[in-house]
Amino acid sequence: MTQTAFIQDMESRREQARKHMMNGAVTEDFTQDRETIIKLLNEALATELICVLRYKTHYYTANGKGTKVAAAEFWEHAQEEQEHADQLAERIxxxxxxxxxxxxxxxxxxxxxxxxxxxxxxxxxxxxIAERIAISSYRELIAYIGDKDPTTRRILEDLLAQEEEHADDLVDIIEHIAE
Ligand SMILES: [Fe+2]
Ligand SMILES: [Fe+2]
Structure with missing residues (x-):
């Protein structure tokens, strides 16, 4: 792009920014994929909310070998999945x-x-199993988003890292119980 073209571009960018001011974070260059991203984020949100409910149920009903250590982990994961849900809801x-x-x-x-x-x-x-599903879904979602929406991608990358930790923690506890 020549310097003149960039300046012209900047002028139309300023005009657009002013014109649709009340769209807040959503700028004109980002309308095409926005609906799809919102739909995919809502699926991730549903997944996180189901995870909160599943972990809470497990916390309250844990029984048998390894219950003490597992229940503490169920509780911690429930809190973190709730935080994930809130981050997704906020971004949506x-x-x-x-x-x-x-x-x-x-x-x-x-x-x-x-x-x-x-x-x-x-x-x-x-x-x-649920964590492993979340991990592969987040990976796919991150790949889809690519450069379309860097902020959403960064949020999802953080969630993915935490789901990987969750899966790792669960494997450790399962191994510990099986000993
Ligand atoms: Fe999560
Ligand atoms: Fe998780």
Missing amino acids: AQLGGTPNMNPETLTDNAHSDYHCGGDTLEMLKEDL
Whole structure:
């Protein structure tokens, strides 16, 4: 781009910024993919909310071998999944979308399943499966977003790192119980 073209571009950018001021963080160059990103973020939000419910249920119903150490982990993960849900909801709202927390559609939109019942070891395994699903979903989502939306990508990268830690922690506890 020549210097003149860049300046012309800057002028139209200033004009657009002023014209649609009340769109806040959403600028004109970012309308095309925004709807898709909001939809995908809502699916991630549903997944996180289901994870909160699953971990809380596991915390309150843990029984059998390894319960003490597992219950502490279930509680910690429940809090962190709730933080993930809040980060996603905040970003959805920032992008002009509506965070979908409708209980009727949560399980349909979520990538991983709710689980209740069995002993602590079964719960740990179900949670590990759910974490692994979350990990591969976040990886795919990050790859899709690419350079389209750096802020959302950064948020998702942080969530992915924490889901990887969760999966790692669960493997450790399962190994510990199996000893
Ligand atoms: Fe999470
Ligand atoms: Fe997690």
